[in-house]
Amino acid sequence: MLLVSLTLKNNFMSVSDLIKNKLYDKAKTVMEKAYAPYSKFKVGAAIFDENGKYHVGCNIENSAYPIGNCAEASAISAMIASNGNKIIAISVTGYGNLLCTPCGGCRQRIREFASLNVPIIVGNEKEIKKIFTLEELLPYSFGPENLV
Ligand code: THU
Numbered sequence: 001m002l003l004v005s006l007t008l009k010n011n012f013m014s015v016s017d018l019i020k021n022k023l024y025d026k027a028k029t030v031m032e033k034a035y036a037p038y039s040k041f042k043v044g045a046a047i048f049d050e051n052g053k054y055h056v057g058c059n060i061e062n063s064a065y066p067i068g069n070c071a072e073a074s075a076i077s078a079m080i081a082s083n084g085n086k087i088i089a090i091s092v093t094g095y096g097n098l099l100c101t102p103c104g105g106c107r108q109r110i111r112e113f114a115s116l117n118v119p120i121i122v123g124n125e126k127e128i129k130k131i132f133t134l135e136e137l138l139p140y141s142f143g144p145e146n147l148v
Helices: 015-031 071-081 104-113
Strands: 043-049 054-058 087-094 119-123 128-133
Touching (some): 015 043, 015 054, 015 071, 015 128, 071 087, 071 104
Antiparallel strands (some): 119 128
16 A cells, blocks of 8 residues: 555655655645635645545635635545545645644545545645644544445
């Protein structure tokens, strides 16, 4: 499995560290593309899926405020459109020192496609601030298996 730590030739960074840093970089980069003229709060999200592919998304607001899209929802759309359906790790970024943790709705959106131990890498424009598991952000959650 790609996430298993490996010692690379001449490089002691583990694969999981590589994925973590790459995910964070991708989220930070796509954050700049956000369409957020109303809140002025740009958010980026990047997913690493079960096929080893990365998918990114940003928030897209609308003049009819409630129908805006969160960055996580955009990244999940990109994953589904590329035949991915398992989130192995996800990063979410937003500006400032307060943690840009996924909103309640997005925690549930992530839950649909992720195991409870999936890392959610939260960062700002400068650095990774904290890594949570999905279970930490959404304890006692309801998911697809509740319906079967
Ligand atoms: N936002 C996200 O994109 N993801 C979240 O998890 C939190 C909030 C966006 C929605 C809106 O465009 C802006 O941030 C301010 O709430």
